[in-house]
Amino acid sequence: MAALLTIKNLRVQFGAFPAVDGVDLRLDAGDLLAIVGESGSGKSVTMLALMGLIDAPGRVTADALEFQGRDMLRMSAAERRKIIGREIACVFQDALSSLNPSYSVGFQIGEVLRVHLGLRGAALKRRVIELLELVEIPDAARRAEAYPHQLSGGMNQRVMIAMAIACGPKLLIADEPTTALDVTIQAQIMALLLRLQAEQGMGLLLITHDLAVVAEMAEAAESARAGSNQVAVMYAGQVIETGAAPAIFEAPKHPYTAALLAAIPEHNRGAQRLAALPGIVPGALDRPVGCLLAPRCGQVQPRCQSERPALLTGVRCFFPLTRNSEHV
Known part of the structure; x- marks a missing residue:
């Protein structure tokens, strides 16, 4: 049986700069895959490439970029439009800028239903209200008439989720879905995504920079369903x-993963300073010859500066950490 999503050797180049450099990912139906990393790591660009949203001068190549066995790279724009928004849906990180301020939220949800399912009239209005109720928006009939600026950030994010699940997608991509929301609302949105995934059997691909969020979601998903929880x-x-989560949190093998975990505030209680990884993600002009983390890694050795490691047995490092290793 074909995987829901298969990505092999995906590359996205902007000129000579490899924004995505040989990425392999796999996601099965009903599973959770979290992609974690700092800003500039290529997380969102990977998903934009999947959805065909990389414009010139960007160039996308891959050995495989398949959704349910269908080649997303070779299909026409018209064929891709039938899939994106219906079978593959995305919740973007800033709901207020993603929604159109000139139309009510009900109209915008309805537009998805009109384009992909052909709904009209009373059936359309009824389905819009059902979707708003499904994402736990109170007084759904009245809120459907509201404009984005009249709703809170959390409510707008729920509207985005309602739009994303409107056509019963098989794959839901959540790109930093809790950005700019307070902690209480973040937890509610994450719980909502997990509930909808469990109820509708979707594959969920979560993109985030926050390993704490992934750990919480993986723990909640573990107790709620039998699907696999993976982290990349x-x-x-x-x-x-x-x-697999939570194993990757309990025993990270790569110094970068360990550094991300060490920077979680809960792991720094009683410390005078929050643990931090020095430096920034390399750009087009400062890409190292060897391991890309070498200039920032506290465990760097001469080989790391001259050779680039391959991804072997789940880790791209010449000197992976063990349970007794010190974190970066």
């Missing part, structure tokens, strides 16, 4: 560690 850590366009 990205750095500078490459997947540098993959593993």
